Amino acid sequence: MNAPSRILIYGVHGSGKSTLAELLALRLGVPWYPVDDLLWEPGWVEVPVAVQRSRMEAICRRERWILDGAYHGWRDVPLGRADLVIGLDYPRGISFRRLARRTMRRLSTGEQICNGNRETLGSVLSGDSILVWHLTQYGRERRRMRAWHADPSGPPVLLFDTPAALDRWLAGLPR
Template sequence: MTPAEPLPSRILIYGVYGSGKTTLAARLSRLLGIAWRPVDDLTWEPGWREVPMRVQRERIAELCRRKSWILDGAYRDWLDIPMASADLIVGLDFGRWLTLRRLLRRTARLVSTGETICNGNRETLSSVLSSESIILWHLGSFGRKRRRMRQWAAASPGPRVLLFSTPEELDAWVAGLPVSSPEAGPRRR
């Protein structure tokens, strides 16, 4: 962001699984003082029960009516909602091997520690080896999400799009953002 540009207050972070969307959302929330709402909290109930799509759309619409927000992702079935009100899309267009390596490392950690992810859910070895594995989701959606981000960056019909192809580019951009307050911590609402 340049000094002449207003700071965004409604930010959609978009990328493939393992690109670092949630990590960036927490970081931006802390720096900019904007509330971040993890998408997984809105779309999964305990026991890995998916929230019905109608309810997901209602939840996302309610959040996107607010003055400011950060979302760490968007599902195809309700992508239109944040796209209509976002000020900025941050596209994490990192390579397949980097994102897959990150995803494998994170998944292995979550399986081994039993750490909760959202609404009390946990990754298990059986979930990783199932047909609904996040690793399979990564492999199946990588090309589609990458094409979508690149199309937005080339000719966004709506919000401004910043596309980062390396973590170093992203870190340089974040380092140039003004800090809201030094004691601000991650804000999840």
């Protein structure tokens, strides 16, 4: 397989999408466009969906890109151009532990995430918490990845059910 140049990485929060995107960008020399930076303004103000879509269309018209997610209102854009979708289809325990560990680290360090935004104790304890989102949306995200994988009319989808399986695939990529 030739090295892909238009890659969509998909999975539930905490599965490692951004970590994988950064690694692939370095390994393959393909630009990575962090989706959260394109969707959130300072103060956790969500960019209007029409603007999100326009930004994604501009990126996906390029010949080389990596996106670390795809959301409502524009998911079809990268799917229509990707030459590879990587689905991180890990068991709930793996992704939730990763997400909880990352969230606790961000709370304790005050780490900036996108456009100067930070997770706060209030955001973690709210009904819109990323932890709550994981618990309520996990099944839907897995079903979506699996449907893409089963659909021969879409781009090729590699599903990885463990981090070890992903590591084996990564070991076979050009350096």
